[in-house]
Amino acid sequence: MANTLIDYSVVHPVPGLGRNVDYLPTTEDPLYVGIPFPNALSLAKPMNNGDVNRAVLPLTTIREFSMLSFMNAITDKEDWHVKVLDDEIARKWRSEVFEAAIADLRKELAEEASDEKASDEDKEEDTVSSTSEEPNVEDFAKAFPIYTVPRNESATTVDMAAYCINELRHKAKLFHNSPHGAVIVFNGDVVKSDSAVTAEVKFALQDAVRLLESLPDKQKDWHPGSDEKVLDLVHPSLFPFVYGRSKVLQPGAQVTTLHDFTKRCGEGEQVVANELTQGKYRLLGWGPESSVQPFSNNFQWLPCDVDISGPKARITSYVNNLHPEKYSKLYGVVEDVITAAIPLWELTLAPMSDTTFEHSLRITYAECVYDPDPASLPETEGPQPLESDEYDDEHWERREEWIFDTRRVVLPEPNAPFDPSHLKQPAPFNLRERFAQLGRPLQVIVKLANIELTPEKPTYDGGSWHVEGKFNEHIVATAIYYYSSSNITSSSLAFRQLSDVVAANNIHYEQGQHDWFHLVFGCEDEKSSLQDVGSVNTKEGRLITFPNILQHKVQPFSLEDETKPGHRKILALFLVDPHVRVISTACVPAQQREWWREELEVGMGGLLSLPLELRDEVFAGVEEFPIKLEEAKVLREELMAERKQFVLENDNVLGSLKFSLCEH
Numbered sequence: 001m002a003n004t005l006i007d008y009s010v011v012h013p014v015p016g017l018g019r020n021v022d023y024l025p026t027t028e029d030p031l032y033v034g035i036p037f038p039n040a041l042s043l044a045k046p047m048n049n050g051d052v053n054r055a056v057l058p059l060t061t062i063r064e065f066s067m068l069s070f071m072n073a074i075t076d077k078e079d080w081h082v083k084v085l086d087d088e089i090a091r092k093w094r095s096e097v098f099e100a101a102i103a104d105l106r107k108e109l110a111e112e113a114s115d116e117k118a119s120d121e122d123k124e125e126d127t128v129s130s131t132s133e134e135p136n137v138e139d140f141a142k143a144f145p146i147y148t149v150p151r152n153e154s155a156t157t158v159d160m161a162a163y164c165i166n167e168l169r170h171k172a173k174l175f176h177n178s179p180h181g182a183v184i185v186f187n188g189d190v191v192k193s194d195s196a197v198t199a200e201v202k203f204a205l206q207d208a209v210r211l212l213e214s215l216p217d218k219q220k221d222w223h224p225g226s227d228e229k230v231l232d233l234v235h236p237s238l239f240p241f242v243y244g245r246s247k248v249l250q251p252g253a254q255v256t257t258l259h260d261f262t263k264r265c266g267e268g269e270q271v272v273a274n275e276l277t278q279g280k281y282r283l284l285g286w287g288p289e290s291s292v293q294p295f296s297n298n299f300q301w302l303p304c305d306v307d308i309s310g311p312k313a314r315i316t317s318y319v320n321n322l323h324p325e326k327y328s329k330l331y332g333v334v335e336d337v338i339t340a341a342i343p344l345w346e347l348t349l350a351p352m353s354d355t356t357f358e359h360s361l362r363i364t365y366a367e368c369v370y371d372p373d374p375a376s377l378p379e380t381e382g383p384q385p386l387e388s389d390e391y392d393d394e395h396w397e398r399r400e401e402w403i404f405d406t407r408r409v410v411l412p413e414p415n416a417p418f419d420p421s422h423l424k425q426p427a428p429f430n431l432r433e434r435f436a437q438l439g440r441p442l443q444v445i446v447k448l449a450n451i452e453l454t455p456e457k458p459t460y461d462g463g464s465w466h467v468e469g470k471f472n473e474h475i476v477a478t479a480i481y482y483y484s485s486s487n488i489t490s491s492s493l494a495f496r497q498l499s500d501v502v503a504a505n506n507i508h509y510e511q512g513q514h515d516w517f518h519l520v521f522g523c524e525d526e527k528s529s530l531q532d533v534g535s536v537n538t539k540e541g542r543l544i545t546f547p548n549i550l551q552h553k554v555q556p557f558s559l560e561d562e563t564k565p566g567h568r569k570i571l572a573l574f575l576v577d578p579h580v581r582v583i584s585t586a587c588v589p590a591q592q593r594e595w596w597r598e599e600l601e602v603g604m605g606g607l608l609s610l611p612l613e614l615r616d617e618v619f620a621g622v623e624e625f626p627i628k629l630e631e632a633k634v635l636r637e638e639l640m641a642e643r644k645q646f647v648l649e650n651d652n653v654l655g656s657l658k659f660s661l662c663e664h
Helices: 051-055 062-075 087-119 137-143 158-173 199-208 328-353 395-406 515-521 593-603 612-620 629-655
Strands: 191-193 230-234 304-307 442-453 475-486 492-498 530-537 543-547 551-554 566-576
Touching (some): 062 158, 062 515, 087 158, 191 328, 199 328, 199 475, 328 566
Antiparallel strands (some): 191 543, 230 442, 442 566, 475 566
16 A cells, blocks of 8 residues: 555546556555455456455345345334334334235235135135135135245245344444444445435535526436436536547646636547457456456546545535536535535445455355155155056156145244344444545546426336446445435335355255245346345435445336426435546546637637627637537437447346356
């Protein structure tokens, strides 16, 4: 790690600028401050300590995911940390989850009973009473063997609920130490807080964005392909860094500031992306070789530099596509949200920062057990050979089919009652102590977007599974602040993880018998190791952070009252891995021609005396640089096409990491 302070007021060689695009800092690099965080996009270089593989999470049972979902729902309740300590309230919450499971079971039993009645109308008495308004499911269940009764593999049991309540009670006692009332939701680690951003800041943000929202309709930037449902207020795909087109300051030059970024427009040189160190990559260092390229030779989103040495984060280079003089109030509010996000990012990044940390599972599964297990019964049970002198060569086939249809996998329960000592915690991680003391700014990519629905377009269909960016940006974590919602149904953000494919082979099971795998883990042999983790409600006022080792997906929602318009507005902050500096707005002076023109007109009083038409002709004569909005939109289409293809290909590559249950 660097022992001397680096002068970050000057430009340094970084990936894509004086270095190969896929360059990662080494110990000989003055900018080296440690091994990069794991990333679902870090396909390339396995670290000497196996760091890359920390993007893989433990194989987790469906029932544990159900426990996480139950605790997520409880921690959504107001004052949950107080109420969970009340025995009566805790009993009520347990009852609610049981009643939901019983209702689901009764529904399935009723359907089974109705089917049975319909297929056996000739019987004088049906198993289910025909006089009751709903089938007598208890009688139906008694009349048939246990293995025929439907069950929900994800349903919460008594032991699971007790474990969850006790774990939440333990966490409630520590809640006062949690920054901004943050709650770690899953094992990824997703973190949520409804108080990290104050109401005052929320209202200030709602007010500050009105200037962006009030642009004339012809100037509004609807996201391409969104059917005019997604309004981009600030988006990193517009005016990104473009290899061979953008101008970047060279190493040794002074970085730009919020005061000279337009004055220095045109400074720097155009650079092309150097050849990649290696042509093909192995997913996470050990997966199948892939032709999918995690790096781009064409584009890179531009972060701004953020000084976190003081109590409040301070943006020191312009936010791409957000003019700091026109929108100075908005800059201040974005700084407030970044400040609020830092403690949550620290919780999200702590498990990845601690190379010795291992997630503790609440439910482990070591062996497949059946109950009933007809294979253990004497041969006098089950199908018998035909009473004939001839050899019944189909007898064993019938018996095996009976065994398979009759047996039931025993679903696992928590290993033991909750014990705080079993809840492993990573070493604390502090961004300020780790990086600000070195004088190293954070780099953050900023996005502001609205999803706007109307009676004519009342539904948002949701997004696709993805991780953020390409590896050029080295995004390690995301913070999304949901600062305004109106007249929409409940919406959520879903997550899924890449799970350990080796773990399944450590489970004891009968040779060739894989039915337990789907029932216990929701997985299939020779299929993807991606597991659905769960989703987090994205209500107004909530700040969510999550690492870039998880895929995420915006879930569908629609208008609550379809006669009125509705919206959901977000501020998204993408944190660049602080171990890897990338090209930022600190070394790319303004590229926007409109910004340059406004700066030039202010400095050329005589030009302002000309009619607007003549001024337009003067600036139209400037052909090469800065970049016109029309060209920027064409480049955006190219960037989006490249990334859309990458998302599809990368999802396929992640899906190609398959389980392969070995034969014992």
